Amino acid sequence: MRAMTPSAEWSCAASDVPPDTTATLRLVRDGRVVDAFLVHARDGYRAYVNRCPHVGTPLDLFPNEFLSDDGREIVCSTHGAIFEPATGRCLGGPCAGDRLTPLTVQRDGDRVVVRVP
Numbered sequence: 420m421r422a423m424t425p426s427a428e429w430s431c432a433a434s435d436v437p438p439d440t441t442a443t444l445r446l447v448r449d450g451r452v453v454d455a456f457l458v459h460a461r462d463g464y465r466a467y468v469n470r471c472p473h474v475g476t477p478l479d480l481f482p483n484e485f486l487s488d489d490g491r492e493i494v495c496s497t498h499g500a501i502f503e504p505a506t507g508r509c510l511g512g513p514c515a516g517d518r519l520t521p522l523t524v525q526r527d528g529d530r531v532v533v534r535v536p
């Protein structure tokens with residue numbers, strides 16, 4: 420994927436993020452950079468701020484490694500919290516019941532567009 424200057428909107432070709440894969444992205448909101456990621460979950464595309472609700476670290480210790488081995492869950496690499504891709508809800512770990520911060524995702528033809536709400 421081509422690197423883009425961060426703005427309030429980010430997009431990519433839908434085919435660039437096949438099912439059970441992710442992509443990192445960077446947006447700007449009110450002059451502040453927001454690091455985030457897109458996940459192509461079983462029921463569609465979702466995007467979340469790349470910040471674990473436990474202690475605020477990025478979820479991916481290794482860049483763009485967000486998913487469990489079977490691709491069914493988002494895993495925080497710091498302390499192992501597990502999140503449901505469809506909702507961002509923490510299903511287990513030190514922040515159980517908390518949630519990732521969602522971003523707005525829309526399809527625009529063959530592109531996936533992510534915006535800060």
Ligand code: FES
Pocket residue numbers: 471472473474475476495496497498499500512513514
């Ligand atoms: S920082 Fe994510 S589980 Fe602790």
